[in-house]
Amino acid sequence: MSHYTTLGVSKNATTDEIRKKYKKLALQHHPDKGGDKLKFAQISEAYEILSDPDKRKNFDNPQMSFMNIFNQGPIKRNNVSYTINIDLEHVHRGLDKTIRIILQKTCFECSEKCKRCGGTGTINIHRQMGPMIIMQSCQCDICKGCKIVPSTSGDCRLCKGKKDEEKLITLNIKPGVKNGERMVYTGMGEQPKIQGELAGDLHIVFKISTHPIFERNGLDLKYKQKVTFRESVIGKDISIPHFDGPIKLNTRKFGILNPSITYTLPKKGLCGQGSLSVSFDIEYPTDPLTETQLASLAKVL
Numbered sequence: 001m002s003h004y005t006t007l008g009v010s011k012n013a014t015t016d017e018i019r020k021k022y023k024k025l026a027l028q029h030h031p032d033k034g035g036d037k038l039k040f041a042q043i044s045e046a047y048e049i050l051s052d053p054d055k056r057k058n059f060d061n062p063q064m065s066f067m068n069i070f071n072q073g074p075i076k077r078n079n080v081s082y083t084i085n086i087d088l089e090h091v092h093r094g095l096d097k098t099i100r101i102i103l104q105k106t107c108f109e110c111s112e113k114c115k116r117c118g119g120t121g122t123i124n125i126h127r128q129m130g131p132m133i134i135m136q137s138c139q140c141d142i143c144k145g146c147k148i149v150p151s152t153s154g155d156c157r158l159c160k161g162k163k164d165e166e167k168l169i170t171l172n173i174k175p176g177v178k179n180g181e182r183m184v185y186t187g188m189g190e191q192p193k194i195q196g197e198l199a200g201d202l203h204i205v206f207k208i209s210t211h212p213i214f215e216r217n218g219l220d221l222k223y224k225q226k227v228t229f230r231e232s233v234i235g236k237d238i239s240i241p242h243f244d245g246p247i248k249l250n251t252r253k254f255g256i257l258n259p260s261i262t263y264t265l266p267k268k269g270l271c272g273q274g275s276l277s278v279s280f281d282i283e284y285p286t287d288p289l290t291e292t293q294l295a296s297l298a299k300v301l
Helices: 003-007 015-029 037-050 053-060 062-071 088-094 229-234 290-300
Strands: 081-088 095-104 122-129 132-139 164-173 182-185 202-208 215-217 218-228 238-239 247-250 264-265 276-283
Touching: 003 015, 003 037, 015 037, 053 095, 062 132, 081 229, 122 247, 164 202, 218 229
Parallel strands: 081 202, 218 276
Antiparallel strands: 095 164, 122 132, 182 202, 215 218, 238 247, 264 276
């Protein structure tokens, strides 16, 4: 009989629906209430399988579970992420940076079997569920499922009591690095806790800091310059503080400036490849122009 049939739920039932149905049936068929012991055991077994996502998945896909017995390779420990903040100038030029990491290693030469769990990695605890007390298996709180604990004697011929290893990693960050881009160092993540496990990887993730002047779009840069209405007509000498040195230009080369137009300077973006887009924030006069000002403006136009 299917576990779903035992609990009277569909294969699409949620965990909450399964739990509620189990509690109802358990109260109904509990031996202390005069229920059938075999029926109660079937209900408990069905709940144990269907309430655990991994066990339920294996129950729903028995063929996959069978194949995993033969295809399962060594267990790999968790990957570790390390975020590095870099500014836009380093994106432009590139950067060599050295970081220090500590690998928390387990010496299998001197480690001892965990006394708390007896080397099984799990312990049994009793939980109260309504009128019932059930026994559940969970990860050992001392060895964290590793089955062994490091020896504190310090006289191991292999590690001599020193379990951790310090590593210096030099990062060669290329120009043009993107936000969220990462470097992966194999085996530099979480270290094996049990013999036969594989070490996880170290992921170096780059976070590009916001620049106070430029806005980035790929290898292109955007820059905004404030000018007065008069300067937008007659031109103005401006200096843009670029990473390779100030870019000096007179806005007269663009004609009368239009605030809705972006003016492009090729090869002035990042890494000498992108473009620099310049837009102008024009401050228009708030008071009406005098006749003299209008006449002067008419001469210019």
